Amino acid sequence: MKNEELKINSDEWEIGGKTLKSRLLIGSALYPSPANMEDAIKESKAQIVTVALRRQAAGENAGGNFWNIIKALNIHVLPNTAGCHSAKEAITTAQMAREVFDTNWIKLEVIGDQYNLQPDPFETVKAAETLIKEGFEVFPYTTDDLVVAKRLADVGCKIIMPWGSMIGSGKGLMNPDNLLAIRKQFPELKLIVDAGIGKPSHATQAMELGYDGVLLNSAIALAQDPVKMAQAFRYAVEAGRFGYESGTMQERAFASPSTPTVGTPFWHQFS
């Protein structure tokens, strides 16, 4: 790859009709304070932040201080359908989010199991199909199942977000081979690893697999120092992407010295 091409690929990418520089998508929940959230998002350099909708009490400002902070960041907002357990619930939530947040982007989450928050693939595909027909840009949260990814692509998803592992678990990539299979099968789709990332090295690993981005929340928000961790993830995602673009060396089953062997003073040969 020419240096010029590499630079372009490293600097900018496209998702959902937007051109971005950052490949880190960040959540807005679980921070110690709104100010800390704001600082962490800024430090991450993320250009997409996930948000949600919940019941609003009468007499309060809709969204309150939180929404004012997010708006002031002037980055792209990705509303989610967290907490939905059916296609119908997710579709209604997406329609409400489109009106409130003034975006056709939706992070589609339809949970199939309350214990491990595993997405329901059947309801997710059903909801995705309807939402795409209604003009949404769907970012579906799914497992690392190749066939589910295929079904989502079949109904028109241009973006797929397989999990690394369970939401909030911090376990990293449970099945990197599965993630790689999805990457190889769908080179034309935008693929984001969503959920389960716990450490910066997990994000790097996802990017080294050729994923287009990483979406995470808990790993930053629950760190001892979320702002510093946001910076760590920024670098980790960049490092992983650069590594992928550079083309990693072939793994070998044997040792091979890197220092030249010619001219080595092998004292032991004369003993």
Next chain:
Amino acid sequence: MIKVSVNGEIKEIKEGLNVHQLIEALEYKTKGFAVAINTTFVSIKTYETTIINDGDSIEILAPVQGG
């Protein structure tokens, strides 16, 4: 008067209110929220023409933190 559920709370309201009037009656003062009735989205464009019925379940949602 009719009984409806608003965000999970049972409330008594006047019969025949539309969504716009309901929001005023409940003292939702600012914009920036969205409404669903019986799990169906109600667009802001149809607030005036959507009448609240006895037993309706109304959800009024606003932005919060999310992952």
